[in-house]
Amino acid sequence: MKKVVVLLVCVVIVLVGYILSDKFEITKKNSDQIDIEVGEKYFDMGSKAYKENDINKAFKMFEKSCDAGYMDGCVTFGGFYYEGKGVAQDHKKALEIFKKACNKENKGGCYGLALLYKTGSGVSKDKNKAQEYFKKSCDLGYDSACKEISNEENILSQKVPENFKEAEREFKNNNFRKARSSASKACEEEYLEGCGMLGYLLSADMIEMLYKTKNEVEKKDLREKFLKVLVDTSNLCLENGSKYACKVGRFILLFSGGKMNEMTFNIFQKSCELDAKECDWVASFYKEGEYVSKDLRQAKIYYKKACNAGNENSCENYRKLN
Template identity: 25%
Template sequence: MKKILVSMSIITAAAVTMLLFVYCDSRTSRNTKTTAGPDESKSQPEKVPEKQTKPATKPVPQVAAVDPCKAFKKINENTDLSSYTTVQLEEICKCGTVKACSRAGRLFALKENNYYNTGKMIKYLNLSCDKGVWEDCHFLGTVSEKGFDNLVPDLPKARILYKSSCEKGKLEKSCFQYHSLVFATAKNPADTYNYFSKKCREKQGESCMYMGRMLSEGRGVKRDRKEALKVFKKWCESGHHEGCIWQGKLHEEDGFHARAFQLYKDACTAAEGLGCLFGGNLLVEGKKLKKDPRRAAEMYTTGCEKGENNCCNVLGKMYQKGIDGDKPDFNLSVKFFEKSCQGRIMESCRLLAYIYETGRGVEQNFKRAGLLYDMACVMGEPIACANLGYLYEKGFGVKPDPVKAFKLYEMSCKKGEMTACNNLGHMYHSGVAVKSDSVKAFGLFEKACKSGHLPACQNVARLYELGEGVTKDLKKAVALYKKNCIALEMASCNSLAEMYKTGTGLKLDKRMAYDYYKKACFGNFAQGCTNLAMSYYLGRGTAKNVKKAIRYFEKACNAGEVTACFNLGKIYEKGRGGIKVDNKKALELYEKACRLGDSESCRMTTEKKGK
């Protein structure tokens, strides 16, 4: 409306009069009352309207259809296309020049260009590949094998592309990549053994590695470790350090660790990163060699610098824990995880995500953690999927989405990640994002427990105690709680204390309850500390000691245990146990408990602020 008013301000006075006339006329036609305009002091007699005649129309001349390819008719497969833009190349490609499709696809693959576009890269390279540009088929095979930016690896597709450019395009590098993938994915690839055997005789070094490995593992050929050792040794002696590495690997498997280490060390010195990795592993394990984690770290560092990303990953883990008694170095840990994650070691991406999630050594960043978990999950890392599910369940760094969390837990559980199975069990038990089903919950808890996941065993015991999803069996519950507590699952120690305190499934024994609460608390289980504090506060199973009660309430509250914060607030409000009344401190504690979800604390907060 504002634009119309501005334009009207520059219209001539006559035009304004005409506009007003038309406006009033249109209003009259809608039976509305209007006032006379400034030049209409007398009413004008009505005139008979003249007959309206339509102007004669002239036939529209027919325009011939424009041929979009006319401008490119002189362009053919021999034309130099280096000066053409991607827009022009797309048009030329549509007009049938395959070379333009290939050129466009390659330009769209360049990340440093403003027109980088993976979707268009795939589209145009597929067109050129289909028309027999075998180099593009090979390039697409590499993209499918290794992944590319946001594209997930697709090994079956990579095999098809490599095979096509190998057999039809006679590209030797495609043949090698095809058989390398067959080696990695097929159980008994006889044709692949024959291919590598032929290429090894032609002194193609890496083929000798595959040939030797197939002989040593009995894949595609009868197993023959002696022959494999000969292949590796010959390859090593001809100056190929990769051959030395695999020769060392056979010696290691046969128990000759010193001999293997020397071969690994020589290969590592010659800048073969895999030799650094295998040599470092022997020094860390220290089975038949003296354990030397510092020397191992030196070998891993060399390997990492030479591009062996698995060495970077191991270094990240070593610095995260601290090398040989040293304090953890999270800065170095992050540095090495970053490098190996960029090298598509998905364990590194997941471990890096966990550092950002917990804020250990870096500023806590749930969003960054979520992105890293997501990348690792998409690339097939089941633990990353479970951890990403947890972020969605709790709404850390992302909008809470229980349905998405459920799907991620389910996917991860199917891949054998027991934390995910346990979390999925919780969702079935509580009816979050799925219909409540205690039987399914018990089944998932039991599955995870049988795989050694202690929190799941705690949940199995709890359901036996309650009789939910399974027949109530207090003896089984007690037995599981005891077994778990011995294995240092502190939640089970706390549950066992509860059973002693109430005499459920066990003889009532307040002293035993106190002992198990103490064990749970000293094992950093926050609820155990709250219960231990109550034991001291009430003198239950031990001598009454309010000062100790306050100490353990504080420990539990600092760990986010809501009941401890509430109880501590009461103590400061009432001034118990030698503590002076401190309403300000009490309010702070009630506010914290309120933020943690305690409705009674929220009521107390409102009440105190209103005074």
């Protein structure tokens, strides 16, 4: 999943020297146009703070930008609530902010709104509403929204091939060699989930080989091939919404020595959106404070979601937190 909000590169603000100090406050004018210009300046200040990893200041600046009526500021501000960055994750609050931006014909706001309806986050899951807002965002010129529509149309138009049905049966029975063979055939027929499953199973095989291989030359060659498989499979997850491809997040963690980054976390979140059982991973990150701020309330939310989907491990972890 690409992020709802992409922070813009800060521009140089030609103003008096004290404008970036914490004490500086911009007085709002009566004119809507002046307010928006003020909002844009707050947005630039928030972007600068974000690049400097001052999340708290960035959050405050984007809030001021939104209050001044600058809709890109609202989308970014809503993104903080959507992701739980610098503030407790609150999808209902994100919904409110994205709706405000979308009503003002902001493409990012409509995209964020669509994502919430698609995943049922902060609002009842509604596929039709999601497509409606993806279309509006696309019409306003947001390429990511157009890709979402294209992917959905592609999935709906694709008849599930028999070899993929066979792959899923074998996968559920832990017969991974047979599942890989059937998934490979489905992928050759350009069935995306077949490619996603194939990428995941290849990743599982390759990481096992990496641990077993002693020859350093062979290991280096294998790592390069493995990295390509991980990249291709990650793209199938984030750009095409393949639930099997999104399972590759666990292998990326192993490959990177357990180092979490933004892209890896996005893969785990996307996996959770597509398959609730996978929310166990996101819950554990909030529980331990890995990459995200430690938040037991959010951990409980994700454990419960995974538990309700049938993940027994999550049910046990949820009980321990209560």
